[in-house]
Amino acid sequence: MQEPNDILQVRNVYKDFSGLKVLTGVDFKVKENEKHAVIGPNGAGKTTLFNIISGKYKPSSGSIIFKGEDISGRSPHVLTRMKVSRSFQITNVFQELNVLENVRAGVRCDHGLRYHFLKTPGSIAEVNKKTEEILTLVGLAEVKQTLARELSYGQQRALEIAVTLSTEPELILLDEPTAGMTREETGEAIKMIDKVTASKTLIIIEHDMDVVFSLADTVSVLHNGSILISGSPEQIRNDQRVKDAYLGEEGD
Amino acid sequence: MKQRSHASLLAWGTLILVAGVLLPLAVRQYQLAILTEIIIFALFAVSYNLLLGYAGLLSFGHAMFFGTGAYTVAIVINHIPSLSFFGAVILSLSVTTITGLVVGSFLLRHKGTPFALLTLAFNALFYAIATKWHSITGGDDGLSIFRPDINIGFAQLSTSSIPAFYYITFIIIGLVMLFSWYFTRTAMGQTVLLMRENEERMKFLGYNTNVSRLILFVFTGFLAGLAGIFYALFFQFTSITAISIDMSTIVLLMVIIGGTGSFVGPIIGACVYIYLQDFLSDITDRWPFIMGLIFIFMILYVPKGLSGLIYSLIERLRGRRHLSRKVEIAE
Numbered sequence: 001m002q003e004p005n006d007i008l009q010v011r012n013v014y015k016d017f018s019g020l021k022v023l024t025g026v027d028f029k030v031k032e033n034e035k036h037a038v039i040g041p042n043g044a045g046k047t048t049l050f051n052i053i054s055g056k057y058k059p060s061s062g063s064i065i066f067k068g069e070d071i072s073g074r075s076p077h078v079l080t081r082m083k084v085s086r087s088f089q090i091t092n093v094f095q096e097l098n099v100l101e102n103v104r105a106g107v108r109c110d111h112g113l114r115y116h117f118l119k120t121p122g123s124i125a126e127v128n129k130k131t132e133e134i135l136t137l138v139g140l141a142e143v144k145q146t147l148a149r150e151l152s153y154g155q156q157r158a159l160e161i162a163v164t165l166s167t168e169p170e171l172i173l174l175d176e177p178t179a180g181m182t183r184e185e186t187g188e189a190i191k192m193i194d195k196v197t198a199s200k201t202l203i204i205i206e207h208d209m210d211v212v213f214s215l216a217d218t219v220s221v222l223h224n225g226s227i228l229i230s231g232s233p234e235q236i237r238n239d240q241r242v243k244d245a246y247l248g249e250e251g252d
Numbered sequence: 253m254k255q256r257s258h259a260s261l262l263a264w265g266t267l268i269l270v271a272g273v274l275l276p277l278a279v280r281q282y283q284l285a286i287l288t289e290i291i292i293f294a295l296f297a298v299s300y301n302l303l304l305g306y307a308g309l310l311s312f313g314h315a316m317f318f319g320t321g322a323y324t325v326a327i328v329i330n331h332i333p334s335l336s337f338f339g340a341v342i343l344s345l346s347v348t349t350i351t352g353l354v355v356g357s358f359l360l361r362h363k364g365t366p367f368a369l370l371t372l373a374f375n376a377l378f379y380a381i382a383t384k385w386h387s388i389t390g391g392d393d394g395l396s397i398f399r400p401d402i403n404i405g406f407a408q409l410s411t412s413s414i415p416a417f418y419y420i421t422f423i424i425i426g427l428v429m430l431f432s433w434y435f436t437r438t439a440m441g442q443t444v445l446l447m448r449e450n451e452e453r454m455k456f457l458g459y460n461t462n463v464s465r466l467i468l469f470v471f472t473g474f475l476a477g478l479a480g481i482f483y484a485l486f487f488q489f490t491s492i493t494a495i496s497i498d499m500s501t502i503v504l505l506m507v508i509i510g511g512t513g514s515f516v517g518p519i520i521g522a523c524v525y526i527y528l529q530d531f532l533s534d535i536t537d538r539w540p541f542i543m544g545l546i547f548i549f550m551i552l553y554v555p556k557g558l559s560g561l562i563y564s565l566i567e568r569l570r571g572r573r574h575l576s577r578k579v580e581i582a583e
């Protein structure tokens with residue numbers, strides 16, 4: 001079953017919220033360094049799937065295998081330390097803190113600065129260096145002293161990604177990173193995402209089909225609580241069931 | 253900007269140090285005793301504000317630590333005759349810290365109303381133990397103690413006079429208070445602030461927020477315990493008041509009067525509360541009534557407390573926009 005280069009396997013995952021069946025047997029695999037897109041209509045359960053992989057919710061049944069280890073039901077902080085990191089569909093950062101502090105919060109966690117009673121967050125050169133690197137990568141270096149809540153919408157979304165990257169993950173889950181952006185902004189954001197996730201594994205939820213087909217190696221379609229099909233962008237584009245279930249809806 | 257704030261910090265520090273050292277020469281003994289009490293309650297209030305202001309946790313049971321410190325120091329001094337001053341303090345602090353760990357482990361998963369109610373319930377339990385366990389705590393009669401002298405190898409320092417105890421309190425609690433201020437800028441202090449800001453995201457950044465809450469709870473219990481120890485040593489007496497829910501309410505009022513939005517707020521609150529109580533109880537028997545009215549007025553019309561009032565006055569004088577950040581977050 002398990003191929004050596006599968007970094008993540010989602011096996012027969014079910015999730016219901018007090019009777020509401022959201023996921024009904026989700027199965028898919030992600031290879032190391034793959035760019036994997038998850039698409040599906042509103043309410044299909046995409047975010048729920050991310051919530052389960054990243055530890056926010058436990059699956060009702062089924063399992064999540066990360067690097068050969070069953071991680072289903074583990075807490076978010078444990079998974080983060082195992083180098084899984086996710087972003088949020090609705091920006092979920094520290095609004096009253098500046099950009100630098102937002103990113104440093106994640107970076108310092110892995111450098112003995114979680115609960116330290118003597119050292120200050122900025123006291124380790126390595127932490128400051130990594131923080132600056134991430135800020136430069138996502139293009140926020142210029143506004144690092146600005147409070148998160150004072151950023152433009154596009155910058156907020158970039159910060160969401162920066163915070164996600166701050167824990168130096170190997171598996172990155174991005175939940176609609178370009179939602180609400182203009183065409184140009186989306187183009188820029190995707191270029192940036194492509195750059196920052198190079199040599200990492202990415203799972204991205206995305207509605208914009210142009211983005212999906214240009215960025216992803218593999219696409220999975222989530223429909224009615226399970227994966228309709230997983231395949232190359234070509235296969236997905238030409239699949240009749242996908243056209244019926246999803247792409248058709250986009251057109252109207 | 254940065255340098256100027258460092259310079260003004262240094263200036264303030266020096267001023268407080270000089271004033272603290274010279275004051276006993278200038279004021280009457282009675283005033284000095286009041287000042288000692290203020291310093292003790294200032295630490296209690298600062299520790300409470302680390303929960304309320306910095307972590308956003310409303311506790312109705314902070315007196316359980318204050319009282320545990322006060323009772324333990326009285327009990328160990330009475331039962332271990334040769335115990336030194338610092339021996340008694342350290343032993344009592346250890347007991348308070350363990351108490352914090354035990355109670356904290358029941359509370360670490362809770363926030364908001366459940367947290368508040370649980371702290372209230374624990375405080376009631378501690379109070380019940382103190383009243384009923386007569387053979388150890390003296391029940392309603394309380395416990396009298398003598399302050400041990402301080403032994404520093406070659407010399408014996410008497411702690412019995414008011415100025416002597418004032419100096420000891422000023423130095424020890426002053427240093428601990430300084431550390432508490434520094435704590436708010438450390439990684440742990442900032443972790444607490446970040447959790448108040450967005451606990452969910454902290455989890456997704458690799459922080460075990462339950463452990464963070466436990467650490468903070470134990471630390472604030474430790475500080476409150478130290479205040480309680482000095483309270484007992486100061487009055488040379490521990491009574492049921494020290495561990496009562498009244499005492500938890502008093503510290504809450506001090507912090508609210510002073511303001512939760514800054515480090516110094518609770519210190520101002522402790523000053524005002526103790527002076528007011530002293531002043532009013534001199535002129536009328538109905539002083540609790542008058543204080544009650546003052547508190548209602550404060551909470552209704554000065555919700556950010558005196559420190560908030562002072563800050564916004566300063567901002568206005570400087571003609572600057574008022575900063576709406578709740579607690580200053582430093583680098």
Ligand SMILES: Nc1ncnc2c1ncn2[C@@H]1O[C@H](COP(=O)(O)OP(=O)(O)OP(=O)(O)O)[C@@H](O)[C@H]1O
Pocket residue numbers: 017020022040041042043044045046047048049089
């Ligand atoms: N915590 C929850 N409790 C109850 N129902 C939930 C919960 N989370 C999600 N749901 C429900 O599960 C369904 C799937 O939601 P989910 O957010 O996973 O969809 P999605 O595919 O991400 O949609 P979108 O494209 O709109 O983001 C929805 O009907 C939603 O109301």
Ligand SMILES: [Mg+2]
Pocket residue numbers: 046047048089175
């Ligand atoms: Mg979603």
